[in-house]
Amino acid sequence: xxxxxxxxxRVICKSGTSVKIECRSLDFQATTMxxxxxxxxxxxxxxxxSNEGSKATYEQGVEKDKFLxxxxxxxxxxxxxxxxxxxxxxxxxxxARDRRTNEKLFFGSGxxxxxx
Amino acid sequence: xENVEQHPSTLSVQEGDSAVIKCTYSDSASNYFPWYKxxxxxxxxxxxxxxxxxxxxxxxxIAVTLNKTAKHFSLHITETQPxxxxxxxxxxxxxxxxxxxxxxxxxMLLVSP
Numbered sequence: 001x002x003x004x005x006x007x008x009x010r011v012i013c014k015s016g017t018s019v020k021i022e023c024r025s026l027d028f029q030a031t032t033m034x035x036x037x038x039x040x041x042x043x044x045x046x047x048x049x050s051n052e053g054s055k056a057t058y059e060q061g062v063e064k065d066k067f068l069x070x071x072x073x074x075x076x077x078x079x080x081x082x083x084x085x086x087x088x089x090x091x092x093x094x095x096a097r098d099r100r101t102n103e104k105l106f107f108g109s110g111x112x113x114x115x116x
Numbered sequence: 117x118e119n120v121e122q123h124p125s126t127l128s129v130q131e132g133d134s135a136v137i138k139c140t141y142s143d144s145a146s147n148y149f150p151w152y153k154x155x156x157x158x159x160x161x162x163x164x165x166x167x168x169x170x171x172x173x174x175x176x177x178i179a180v181t182l183n184k185t186a187k188h189f190s191l192h193i194t195e196t197q198p199x200x201x202x203x204x205x206x207x208x209x210x211x212x213x214x215x216x217x218x219x220x221x222x223x224m225l226l227v228s229p
Contacts, residue, residue, distance in 0.1 A: 004159075034216065043205060043221045044160070093159065103148055103209075105217060107159040 002028045004096050006108025013084055014116055021079045021111045023094030029074040030096035034105070035067070038091045047092075050077045074099070084115045118143040118210045122220025130228055135196050137223045139206035140188040148209040149182060149189045150217070155202045163204075164191070196227045 003026040013019050023033055031052050036044040048058045048069050056069035066088075068080040077096075081088055093110040097103070119142040129135050141149075150165035166173045166180045166189065173180050177196075182189040193200055203224050207217040 006159075041224075044219045046216060046218075049216055104162060104165070105150065106162070107152075109159045110157075112157075 002026075002096075002098055002104075002106045004030075004094065004106045004108040006094055006111060008111060009109060010112045010114075012114045012116065015085055016083055018080055018082045019084055019113060021081075021092055021094070021113075023077045023079070023096065023108050025075045025096045025098075025106075028096075029099040030077075031074065031099045032097045033071060033077040034095045034097075035069060035077075035079050036093045036095065038093060038110075040091075044093065047079075081113065084113070086115045089113055089115045118146055118208055118218040120206060120208050120218045120220045122206050122223060124223060125221065126224045126226070128226045128228065129196055131196060131198060133196055135191075135193045135200070135225055135227075137191045137204055137206065137225070138188060139190070139208075139220050140186075141208040141218075142187065143208070143210045144184075144187060146208040146210050149180070150207050150209075151178075151180060151191050152205045152207065152219075153202045154205065154222075160205060193225075196225075198227050198229050201225055201227045 005024045007022050033050045035047045047062045048056045050056045050069045050071040052071045058064045071077040094108040095105045122139045147168040152160035153163045154160040177194045179192040203222045205222045206220040
């Protein structure tokens with residue numbers, strides 16, 4: 001199946017710093033990528049939808065100035081958590097939709113963010 | 117928007133037994149229903165999916181059924197094995213907007229040897 005690479009897998013940062021997470025589709029083009037947040041033992045909460053070459057669409061309650069999303073190419077989307085605080089600590093996971101099928105969704109391996 | 121309910125939240129079975137997880141959705145326009153398996157600390161993996169023009173799909177020990185009239189779909193795992201232990205998420209895709217997936221809350225399946 002298609003491969004989605006997400007880096008870093010784990011990051012620990014100080015409060016107030018910014019963290020960038022990358023999501024790449026390795027063997028397919030993804031016109032749309034999605035960013036989720038997952039708390040322990042809970043479901044995937046969609047944060048935003050990222051379309052190549054256009055502004056991301058954020059879900060209600062998600063601060064777009066805090067969670068900056070850039071989808072510069074058909075294979076790369078980035079999520080930057082700006083001025084991170086301890087409450088931003090979570091598992092962030094991206095997914096990409098295969099342009100060929102425009103249906104199946106493949107997930108990155110996730111990033112565990114810990115803000116001290 | 118779409119709302120997906122998933123039951124049960126936890127399911128414990130003995131190895132060899134069958135496991136059934138059920139989901140309901142609210143948007144009658146939804147047309148694609150995938151199931152994902154997520155092991156602890158790992159990415160969700162697509163295990164099976166079904167489209168609204170099909171009532172049932174099977175892949176070895178895994179099957180999914182869809183009842184469009186009742187707006188519910190189910191995952192069936194037969195001859196369960198300890199390695200089936202994981203969290204399973206159902207999802208539904210609405211045709212509106214960017215066709216995002218709405219996920220159920222997940223079912224933790226524990227298969228005891």
